[in-house]
Amino acid sequence: MEKKNSNRKIRLTYLSGFALCLLLFVSMSASSPAPDTVILGKWEEISWEYEKLPGNPEIRADKTISDNAKREITRDLVIHQAETWEFRPNGTLVLYDSKGATLSEWTLKSRGNILKIYNGKNTPEHYNLQVLNQDEMILYFNTDLQAKGIAKMKFKKIHQENYAQKIQ
Numbered sequence: 339m340e341k342k343n344s345n346r347k348i349r350l351t352y353l354s355g356f357a358l359c360l361l362l363f364v365s366m367s368a369s370s371p372a373p374d375t376v377i378l379g380k381w382e383e384i385s386w387e388y389e390k391l392p393g394n395p396e397i398r399a400d401k402t403i404s405d406n407a408k409r410e411i412t413r414d415l416v417i418h419q420a421e422t423w424e425f426r427p428n429g430t431l432v433l434y435d436s437k438g439a440t441l442s443e444w445t446l447k448s449r450g451n452i453l454k455i456y457n458g459k460n461t462p463e464h465y466n467l468q469v470l471n472q473d474e475m476i477l478y479f480n481t482d483l484q485a486k487g488i489a490k491m492k493f494k495k496i497h498q499e500n501y502a503q504k505i506q
Contacts, residue, residue, distance in 0.1 A: 379495060
């Protein structure tokens, strides 16, 4: 009889621990915003860097990508020379550059860590969404230069108050 009570207590302890972990997981998941809502808004391009260095003389010691290399990398990409990206809730992406704006479409794949961009003319582009929070976004993508490398693009969120002050 004593052994049955001991087994019940052990089972109850394990069940309580499992229920507590499950409750903690569900509450954490519910409190964190979904990536497809965090990405909405305007993002300003801050920098391009090489995360994995190819054997390319265009690369500086601090891993930044020169303007010539950037033009070569983006030649066949939708992103081109866009300096500001605006993700809209209807799945459209507006890419702003010095010449104007370009419309594309976007979606998040996998667990929200793959950004897929397509404009209908070219094949879809895939970017690894490494960091995404209320203020920062970091995208990785493989370059097709002679010696392959992984480029890292950093963005800063343009909050509406800051944006309104900036254009005044």
